[in-house]
Structures are given as C-alpha cells and as structure tokens.
Amino acid sequence: MDERIRLRLDVSYDGTGFSGWAAQPTRRTVAGVLTQTLDLVLGVGTATGLTVAGRTDAGVHATGQVCHLDLPTAAWREHEGRLLRRLARLLPTDVRVRAITEVPADFDARFSATFRRYQYRVTDAPWGAEPLRRHDTLAWPKPLDLDALNAAAAGLVGEHDFAAYCRRKENATTLREVTRLDWRRDPDGILVATVQADAFCQAMVRSLVGAMLVAGDGRRPVQWPAGLLTRRERSSEVTVAPAHGLTLVAVGYPDDPAEYARRADLTRRLRVPVAEG
Structure with a gap:
C-alpha cells in the first residue's frame, strides 16, 4: 500500500x-x-x-x-x-x-475535537435584516431584551441532559456539556448568541436559540428554557430557530498533537454521534 x-x-x-x-x-x-x-x-x-x-x-x-x-x-x-x-x-x-x-495520522477532525463554537445572529430592528446580511441574520418580529436573553442562557450552561432540545437518535446520548452560552448586542444593533460545547446533538443549538428568543421577547419567563431540562423527550413547545442565522465559527483541538489520539478515544467512549446544532 x-x-x-x-x-x-x-x-x-x-x-x-x-x-x-x-x-x-x-x-x-x-x-x-x-x-x-x-x-x-x-x-x-x-x-x-x-x-x-x-x-x-x-x-x-x-x-x-x-x-x-x-x-x-x-x-x-x-x-x-x-x-x-x-x-x-x-x-x-x-x-x-x-x-x-x-x-499526524491520529488526528481526527471529528473525534479529536475538544469543542465546537457556534454563533447565531438576530436582528430585532423593525425594518428587518439588512439586505447584505439577510442570509446569515434572522429577523425577529418583536423587540428583544438582552438581559432577559442572558438570564435565560445562564440556566442552560453546564452538563445536562438536553433531550428536550435534541432530535433523538437510537442508541445516542443527549447528555452534553455547554461551556459557554451568552448574548451580546453589537454596535449595529445585531444580537449575537455564542454557544460552545464539547459536542452537540442534532438541532440542539437552533432549539436552544428558539427557546431563548421567546424568553427574550417576554412571551416566556426567563426560567422556562432551563426548566425544560427536566424533560426526557423532545419538547414540542420549542420552535427550532431557522438555519440561516447559525454559523460554525470555531473547532478546538488539544494544543499538544500527542493528545489527538487520547482525545479521540475518549470521545468515542463518551458518545459516537457528533452532529451540529
């Protein structure tokens, strides 16, 4: 060979x-x-x-x-x-x-990864998204409160069973550790959610965003998104946010290439399916 x-x-x-x-x-x-x-x-x-x-x-x-x-x-x-x-x-x-x-030959883009980081862009401007950003920014029809969004996000950080926010796959765990989830409002008024975890199950990020947005516009209390973590089935109350607002911005790997294989072995033991949000 x-x-x-x-x-x-x-x-x-x-x-x-x-x-x-x-x-x-x-x-x-x-x-x-x-x-x-x-x-x-x-x-x-x-x-x-x-x-x-x-x-x-x-x-x-x-x-x-x-x-x-x-x-x-x-x-x-x-x-x-x-x-x-x-x-x-x-x-x-x-x-x-x-x-x-x-x-190195033991580098695995999927299993050697230590985190994935996504960002989700939303505008609550009454005129909607700017034309040049319409493909990567969701236009939300109600005003959003930054403090409420961050209060909703805080309850979702940490290791939890995110079954309420995942499309379940047979023999796949929905246990994930979210290490970062926060919102900011940029000078142009755009709200940006940043979410980072070791891995995500399918539709998880967009489901989390969908739950936080209805807390941010006042239709749900800020405690509601975290309250869904007690569910062991996907929640029909959660609307998955549209795909176009979501961007994968970074994937992390061990600093020491000698750790690639060990990290890959650990990931395989923890969970086989690795999907996006």
Missing part, C-alpha cells in the same frame, strides 16, 4: 445553497462539492477518508469548519505548493478552503 499522509483542511462556506455538509446523491452539499473538486485536481479517488468536525444542516454556515482527508504522500508532495490556489480557482464561490496543513 502506498504511504499516505493526513491533511487538515480549514473550510468556510455560505450554507444558503447547500443541503448541508454530508454528501447526498441528488443534492448539492459541501462535502459533495469539495470531493468533486479534489477529484478534478488530484484524480478521482486520490483523496480518501474525508471526515468533518461538525455535520452542519441545510442552510447553516461555517467560518471555522475543520475536516481531514488522506492523500498518497507522493500526490501531496506534487501538489502541496499549489493545491490551495487551485482549489480557490475551481471551487464555487460559496465554499473556500482557507488552509491545508499536514497533521
């Missing part, structure tokens, strides 16, 4: 025109477009094992997505000086590979 090398790819994309990350035979997806372009540059099947840190849903964006793949060492040595620019020329403009880095 040919000697192979593992590469980390840092990827950004506008999710508007994609049916999510995961390749689907009849739909345009980020993984599908990336694989097709790599095949064009390197030869069909040369790049193998494309693995992503977080499988974002249709319409969700990324500025800090990470994936890995394996190449024959000879192919990498042939293309390494020009691969980034060739991908820039051939990829559609709504997806960019921003960096390509050699990593």
